Amino acid sequence: MKFFARGFTRQNIVAIAVGVFVACVPLVVFNFWLSGVTNRIGQEEIELSARNAIVRAEYRLTLAANALNALAAAGIGTCDAAERSAMQRATFETPPVKEITILDSAGHSICPQAADVAEDMAIRRVYSSEPLSKSQGFAIDVLTVGTGQRMIRLRRPVANGTNEIAALVPTMLLLPQYSVELFDAHAAGAFAGANEDGRSSGIYARMETRNGAMLGEIGHRPEADAGDLFIGNSNSQQFGLHAEMMVPRALLVHRQWQIRWLGFLVTLAVVVIVGLLVAFLSHREPDNPVTDIERALAAGEFVPYYQPIVDIATGQLRGAEVLVRWKKPDGSLVLPGSFIPLAESSGLIRAMTYDLMRRVSDEIGPAIGQRLGLKVSFNFASKLFADDAVVQDVYAIFAKSPIKMSQLVLEVTERDPIENFAVTRQIVSALQGLGVRIAIDDVGTGHSGLSYMLKLGVDIIKIDKMFIDSIGTDRNSATIVETLVDLAHNMRMDVIAEGVENFEQVMHLREIGIRAAQGYVFAPPLPGSAFLKLVEAMDALGEGAVQERDAAAA
Numbered sequence: 028m029k030f031f032a033r034g035f036t037r038q039n040i041v042a043i044a045v046g047v048f049v050a051c052v053p054l055v056v057f058n059f060w061l062s063g064v065t066n067r068i069g070q071e072e073i074e075l076s077a078r079n080a081i082v083r084a085e086y087r088l089t090l091a092a093n094a095l096n097a098l099a100a101a102g103i104g105t106c107d108a109a110e111r112s113a114m115q116r117a118t119f120e121t122p123p124v125k126e127i128t129i130l131d132s133a134g135h136s137i138c139p140q141a142a143d144v145a146e147d148m149a150i151r152r153v154y155s156s157e158p159l160s161k162s163q164g165f166a167i168d169v170l171t172v173g174t175g176q177r178m179i180r181l182r183r184p185v186a187n188g189t190n191e192i193a194a195l196v197p198t199m200l201l202l203p204q205y206s207v208e209l210f211d212a213h214a215a216g217a218f219a220g221a222n223e224d225g226r227s228s229g230i231y232a233r234m235e236t237r238n239g240a241m242l243g244e245i246g247h248r249p250e251a252d253a254g255d256l257f258i259g260n261s262n263s264q265q266f267g268l269h270a271e272m273m274v275p276r277a278l279l280v281h282r283q284w285q286i287r288w289l290g291f292l293v294t295l296a297v298v299v300i301v302g303l304l305v306a307f308l309s310h311r312e313p314d315n316p317v318t319d320i321e322r323a324l325a326a327g328e329f330v331p332y333y334q335p336i337v338d339i340a341t342g343q344l345r346g347a348e349v350l351v352r353w354k355k356p357d358g359s360l361v362l363p364g365s366f367i368p369l370a371e372s373s374g375l376i377r378a379m380t381y382d383l384m385r386r387v388s389d390e391i392g393p394a395i396g397q398r399l400g401l402k403v404s405f406n407f408a409s410k411l412f413a414d415d416a417v418v419q420d421v422y423a424i425f426a427k428s429p430i431k432m433s434q435l436v437l438e439v440t441e442r443d444p445i446e447n448f449a450v451t452r453q454i455v456s457a458l459q460g461l462g463v464r465i466a467i468d469d470v471g472t473g474h475s476g477l478s479y480m481l482k483l484g485v486d487i488i489k490i491d492k493m494f495i496d497s498i499g500t501d502r503n504s505a506t507i508v509e510t511l512v513d514l515a516h517n518m519r520m521d522v523i524a525e526g527v528e529n530f531e532q533v534m535h536l537r538e539i540g541i542r543a544a545q546g547y548v549f550a551p552p553l554p555g556s557a558f559l560k561l562v563e564a565m566d567a568l569g570e571g572a573v574q575e576r577d578a579a580a581a
């Protein structure tokens with residue numbers, strides 16, 4: 028449940044919508060491609076069917092022609108008894124051939140016929156007689172016999188004399204066959220002819236001679252426009268035949284649907300994969316800490332806490348250091364140690380710091396602005412000192428804030444190396460020009476070396492807790508701290524002791540001349556409301572307000 032709640036943010040819904048849209052593109056492209064492919068397949072298939080019909084007819088007629096050639100070569104030409112039996116054997120051995128006879132120069136059969144077949148095989152009508160240009164001496168006739176069956180008569184001259192030897196082949200054996208594979212069962216049924224309303228809906232095929240004498244046709248010629256039909260043609264040079272086949276394009280739809288389904292399934296698979304990917308990524312998103320910080324920043328989850336800084340000589344409040352806290356939606360607080368390094372390396376630290384500054388200005392600005400003696404200190408990653416835009420940015424944030432520039436302190440830690448010293452130094456003095464003070468944080472722990480850091484011309488040094496802890500126990504540390512304090516005073520810098528946890532430490536610090544301190548002994552980092560109460564309690568009207576009131580009274 029949590030997974031889905033997390034998965035269906037607005038961003039993810041948009042991502043899913045885009046994903047589905049993108050996944051549909053293949054479907055559209057696929058359908059477009061498919062209609063092209065099916066058209067091509069249909070056209071190729073019908074042409075191939077016509078070609079096949081011609082090849083099959085040529086094959087059968089070649090068998091007949093070969094039989095005639097063999098008989099002619101054997102000297103047959105008079106139809107005597109021996110020749111008749113040779114011709115009968117050849118008829119029997121050559122499947123498409125129904126009868127072989129000898130014709131005289133007038134074209135009449137000179138072979139006596141058995142009484143039982145004479146009637147059936149008698150020539151009724153001759154539709155056409157055409158010489159075959161390619162096959163020497165051959166001619167074909169289209170005719171009908173006594174049974175009404177249409178035949179092709181293939182004939183050639185005999186070896187000696189003017190007679191001809193002829194073979195009868197039923198045209199039925201030469202007609203095209205349809206491709207069952209392409210044009211499915213529905214089409215096969217329709218092949219036989221018209222459907223119930225009498226209109227042809229199937230495949231139509233016919234075969235004719237070069238001069239247009241019809242050998243036969245199958246089905247009914249479709250009434251559709253040529254554009255709605257696949258039409259295939261093929262010719263036999265050898266036997267002067269022409270085959271034509273046509274089929275309505277709609278008959279291919281059955282096939283197309285199978286392929287469309289495939290396309291649909293492929294698209295569905297793509298959509299599911301994209302969907303899973305989106306869900307997976309949105310599920311993973313919280314695992315990406317940088318995105319998480321980015322989101323939290325936008326959601327305003329980074330809030331300021333305030334640790335008071337106290338004057339240990341007078342007990343007065345000097346101000347506070349702002350320490351960021353990540354307030355998660357579940358109410359838990361995350362300490363900066365676990366996200367500041369990432370915010371710095373990802374570059375988010377700039378936005379985070381500026382956001383924090385605005386929040387501080389909104390939250391405690393009025394109270395601080397009334398008390399000019401109080402200072403507010405921000406931790407500034409050394410990175411932020413690398414670009415002089417920071418001067419303008421800080422100015423813009425506080426220009427209209429009740430908090431004055433002179434109340435601002437920016438802390439730069441000694442822990443991080445300074446990348447471009449010259450630029451940083453320039454920026455430091457530009458900020459100081461605005462009245463802002465600069466502090467070196469964590470003094471004593473860094474690698475840069477204090478003398479190097481001091482060349483930046485800073486105003487305050489903050490001595491790290493590590494040294495404060497060892498005062499009173501470790502003589503060397505005490506000496507180092509004393510030296511630091513002397514150095515600071517000589518350079519007219521303020522010193523703040525960090526991480527002060529007990530009153531013994533306070534006494535020691537006082538003895539060596541440190542005036543400002545922060546630590547749990549006074550207060551931990553406080554939320555804004557608590558800090559404001561403390562400000563009220565310790566400085567009811569504020570030094571500035573008191574002065575103003577006195578001035579007004581005078």
Ligand code: C2E
Nearest residue numbers: 350351362363364367406407408526527528545546547552
């Ligand atoms: P820091 O600037 O040295 O801040 C002082 C840290 O010491 C704070 O830790 C504070 O809560 C803790 N502290 C204060 N008094 C005592 C004490 O008496 N005893 C002990 N044991 N600790 C004490 P916190 O708040 O966890 O901050 C850790 C670090 O995170 C800070 O060290 C600072 O370097 C960084 N940080 C915090 N806020 C920001 C920010 O807004 N920007 C940047 N760039 N860094 C920040």
Ligand code: CA
Nearest residue numbers: 348406438468
């Ligand atoms: Ca600090």
Ligand code: CA
Nearest residue numbers: 468469489525
């Ligand atoms: Ca520090």
